[in-house]
Amino acid sequence: MSFAASDGVDFVLHTAITGLSTRQNVIADNIANVDTPGFRARSVEFESALEKAIERGTARTAGPGALAATTEATNTPVGANDNNVDLRKESIAAVQTQYQYQIMGRAISDRQSRLSAMIGGGA
Numbered sequence: 001m002s003f004a005a006s007d008g009v010d011f012v013l014h015t016a017i018t019g020l021s022t023r024q025n026v027i028a029d030n031i032a033n034v035d036t037p038g039f040r041a042r043s044v045e046f047e048s049a050l051e052k053a054i055e056r057g058t059a060r061t062a063g064p065g066a067l068a069a070t071t072e073a074t075n076t077p078v079g080a081n082d083n084n085v086d087l088r089k090e091s092i093a094a095v096q097t098q099y100q101y102q103i104m105g106r107a108i109s110d111r112q113s114r115l116s117a118m119i120g121g122g123a
Helices: 008-032 047-056 087-118
Strands: 042-045 070-073
Touching (some): 008 042, 008 087
């Protein structure tokens, strides 16, 4: 059974971990390009759209792509090489995102364990 398809809670958890995965990839790209002249750092947003959908009770019915993570250029000031990657900021964001990803992974794992126990598939 795919956890993303079973109910609204699973849908929210799946949407969150997908958004965090996207953020991890964007941060890694930003860090990899810290010395690339003219490179513009990007950021990822998904939390506010997901939060609003949860508040309205429409997270599960939002439609394909409605809650997808969006990526946009940051407004960090540009440096001498026309690059705006702030390595300190990106490093902090990477640690924070990793922590959030671990929490979501744990929530998904715990939920799966409870669901398995409820249907008699485990302790």
